[in-house]
Amino acid sequence: MALFSSRTGIHRACATTLSISLVSLLSVGNEAVAKPTLDVSHIPTPYPVVERMLEMSKLQPDDHLIDLGSGDGRIAIAAVKDWNAGSAMGIDLDEDRIAEARQNAERAGVADRVRFEQGDLLEADLSEASVLTLYQLNAKNIWLQPVILKSMNPGTRVLTHSFELGEWEPDQSDTVEGGTVYMWTVPASVAGKWQLTTAEGIEALILIEQSYQRVVGSAEIEGEPVMLSDPRLHGNEIRFSIDSRQYIGKVEGDNIVPVDEANGTAGWNAQRI
Template sequence: MKNRVFIHDHVVPTCLVLAFVLASIPCHTALSQVILDGQEKIKLDVPYEPSSKEVVGAMLEIARVGDTDVVYDLGCGDGRIVIAAAQKKGARGVGVDLDPERIKESLENARKANVADRVEFFQQDLFQTDIGKATVVMLYLWPEVNLKLRPKLLRELKPGTRVVSHSHDMESWEADQTMTSSEGHRVRLWVIPANVTGRWEWSMPGEKERYVLKLSQQFQKVSGTFQSGPDEISIKNFELRGDRLQFTVERSFNGQIQTLRFVGTALNHIMKGTEETMPRAAQGKRTWKANRIPSSMEPLD
């Protein structure tokens, strides 16, 4: 929903600041955090503009929302996206909006849709919202707000979390997938990538040489070098989606060009998986586990 974004230049009286820690999603009733009536009306930076049912359907489709997902809508309006996720996909949902009228409307809509046990709504600043439990994040915000939110998404969301935006992009962070709704509206999907920047080191069983991988990263695009012995070689075909990765290295070995294919996952400062040598080596696939030098890690945004 394109609306309801708290701009930090807006001064909110201290009496409106509510202390809140987002707990795990309840399984009994829809909850809300609403500023009481009679207090100063909050000025919103953009008008309420809901996404159509067709666009909501496209957003759920491109994110492949399922019954194990926790869907957050940052700027939820009347709650239609998280309500649809609960009603049609069996997911749980959390809606955040700065407008108390929209929160009240969302609660009523959840009750009417019989999904009040699967959704929560909170009146609060989306930039202050704890989004770490989300597996899907939905957005319909202005382009400049997407950019302001981008570092928070990359910093707080787990690798593999899907982010969907109605209409607007993330500039230099290219979408992993785009689709157009039946009404002609563009919907974009990003998958949060693991941060694999820095220097990684490991040894293979039975080998004296130590392997070194040096990686740089621009969002989901990764490049770097591989070193075993004196030669430092550029890696090829690095693919990263969430925490899953693969890449190849071509090196000269005993007078022949040998291709090493690495497949694995990255979690924090550990990267591990299998390595296969082509032409196929007698030992077949081998496991590998690399450790990152923590000080070599760089932020993604």
């Protein structure tokens, strides 16, 4: 398998409970499909881990946090009460935990900004979240990984406690009370061919290969091949250099528009072809 593979079209909870799921395999034709069943146990996330996860997420007033497996609601409540998030939602399968979380939100005075819903986290609509938190076993995280990449907007921060998201390497990690907090930023889809036009009107054909947030690429300018130097992708921001000239752009679907920064090059654009 190649290290970098095209991912076009594939991208776009510190949950308070560690769900221990029973997974059954159903046979559909010749394929085995995992089907989740009711969670049977939970372990609350320690408060120091909660604090570190929310600190790493760099919450802003316009952020909406979703906490999968929200338990007593401590993550969602702390996000709006102590860490400046505009709103939050917790999802849990356990009716008793939902009732407890709602009571805790009332006591904390944030019931108008936090809501809790009973439901299967594997069926949750995550598209409105700008921050996602979870504390689930590896099997469930691997199940969720493609959902996160497909349905969530580039730039969304995803944070987990103790368990990773399969082969998707985290952008940041930290150890707290013997456990590890991981954070990822959902990357834009940039794999494919791009037509770049410089500020001087020179055209270049760019080929980008992508594996999650890791990218490599090459360019062809007037028939001459050139490698992209130091290509980097973070959320919907992409950076690369061609012949010592740096390009900093924002990915907007099939277009890359320049970002006006001191070290960037203005007046250029790129379109996926």
